[in-house]
Amino acid sequence: MEQLTNILSIFRHSYKATATAVTALCVSTGVLAAAGTPLPRCDASTASFYLMRYSSPAAVGTPPTTNLSLATVPATGAVALSQIWNAAAAPTVSPREIPLAPATAPLPAGASVAGGMGNDGYIYAIRAVDGDNNWDTSPAAGWGSGQGGGWRTHTRNYELFRYGRDGVDNLGIIDGLGPYLTSTDPSGTSVPGALDARLGPNFNAADVDPVTGILYVASFQTGGSLNRVFRVDVTQTPPKVVSTLTLTANIPGTQSGDFAIDAAGQWAYGVAITSSVFAQNYRFNLSSGAVESLGSSYFSTSFGGAARLPNDANKLAFFGTSTRIMTIPAGSLGSSQATATANGGDAASCLPKFVATLQCTPTDLVDSAGQVANCTVTINQPAPLGGLSIALAPPPANSRYTTTCGSAISVAAGETLASCTITATANTVPADGDVSATLQLATPDAMADYVLGTPIAATVTVRNDDLPSVGVSCTPNSLVDAESQVAVCTITSDVPAPVGGMTIRLTSPISGPRFSTTCGNSAVIEAGASSTTCTITATPNTVAGDGSVEATLTVLDADASTAVPYTVSTRSANVNIADDDKDTNTPTGPGSVTAVPSLSQWALALLTLVLGGFAAMRVRRSRMN
DSSP, X not given: OHHHHHHHGGGTTOTTOOHHHHHHHHHHTTSOOOOOSXXXXXXXXXXXXXXXXXXXXXXXXXXXXXXXXXXXXXXXXXOEEEEEEEETTOSOOOTTXXXXXXXXXXXXXXXXXXXXXXXXXXXXXXXXXXXXXXXXXXXXTTOSGGGTOGGGGXXXXXXXXXXXXXXXXXXXXXXXXSOEESSSSTTSOXXXXXXXGGGOSOOOEEEEOTTTOOEEXXXXXXXXXXXXXEEEETTSSSOEEEEEEEOSSOOOSSBOOOEEEOTTSSEEEEEEEOSSSEEEEEEEETTTOOEEEEEEEEOOOOOOEEEEXXXXXXXXXXXXXXXXXXETTTTEEOOOEEOOOOSEEEEEEOOBOEEEEEEEEOSEEEXXXXXXXXXXXXXXXXXXXXXXXXXXXXXXXXXXXXXXXXXXXXXXXXXXXXXXXXXXXXXXXXXXXXXXXXXXXXXXXXXXXXXXXXXXXXXXXEEOOOOOEEEXXXXXXXXXXXXXXXXXXXXXXXXXXXXXXXXXXXXXXXXXXXXXXXXXXXXXXXXXXXXXXXXXXXXXXXXXXXXXXXXXXXXXXXXXXXXXXXXXXXXXXXXXXXXXXXXXXXXXXSSOOOOOOOHHHHHHHHHHHHHHHHHHHHHHHHHHO
């Protein structure tokens, strides 16, 4: 600490040095850490908030301790704390601080006394003083009360801290909040402010409007301004008071403690101590300043911290010596739930985690040029400063497609989506089948700022659009009804069948008494082969005159059930089965030959001639007579 004191002493006569420069020096000496990245977000299903607990210096010359934890409130029972960090000098001190402190006093590193969660994921809080010099008569040389009093440079009370995942940044003096001199010389320039610094060292109530991102700060305590709230723009450098909200009535009681702003950014809710026994619950409107009483409570402990809960827009957490849940808008408080305490504390809301989903469009491609699926990761609210990285499980490498989807994708700050692509590889290879590319959102780390919604996976199918051509032929195409008369029918593809083979739909010839066939209603061309066969066999017989028949084998078009689609080149093949059994009464030689008459026919002819001759002789005799 002595080294730090010596380093900072150079600022005694040069008070225009920025808080950033001081932070760099302090980090180099290993005393504190800068804020770093935004604080972790909370699952929207949990009743969680950030709790800052402060402990007074353990010994002279040591700074107070600041502990930042994530508090989770169960339905009943004690509140669980998960520490983010714990540091004895986490806040960056003002360049004015250490030179003004007596050597024997605790170093005025201080802590914050009231703040709220910014929309960027950092807690913004007013600095408090613990174990510091007398606030209006700092005894440093030239700064006795006779020369104007130390209150005129009491800027340490109006500095703004930014709490992050790794530590704290001092953003400097809040412009317009309190009057101060620009140097330790009484003749230095006086900077005016909205509030006289001599009212007291601390603001004790603050929260950030979740809609506008404006920090509302107040001093709701005896000696404070009980009817004024100051709006501070924390996005400016340095932070600046942009307006004053004048309330329609004073906040009741001697000590109010912290307040919390509802999720709609309309009302701030608080609890004011009115006696040793009673407290008054209240709220005030952030637009009109209207103050409303919400009933009394039977307890007298001041709440140093108040915060919204991410799981229920109607719930606020109030922390003092324990934690109690307020239900709004009624403002009723639940029972006390044990919580680890310290000398003082503050609370801030935990931003809900982003919800990430994934979708690819279209989900079907063909292996031709220009076939692209856009895969989009969407989050339910704009990404924070610095963007949001979402872990992916990309599809495996495959020659049938390419992808720009890697192991992670980043949603740019202020955006709600990011895209990558899956592109089909164009080719003219028939029968190379279909492949699927599945992209998924990987399971995020427990400390990640997002959770998975629905859907979280998408499958893009790359389909083959180069179809094989299938035909059929039978050899020979003519048989007779004798032994060993067989035609071999070949179903042929112009390319080898892919893995799994190709099933070809057929119309089989109907077997009967004239032929049989092994050709069914389908045929399978095995993987790597280009053809398959079946047979048509004539049925031998000796029946003369039974004529000829034809057996026809037909290739049908592929349908929805066909695993490997195809086109048809030669649709049908015919096999003729002819009769080879001859009639013995029928000439078999060339020309037309008269049939040979049987014996009975000759006898009939001879009888006819004899009778004819006999008749002729009788006619002649009759003429002679």
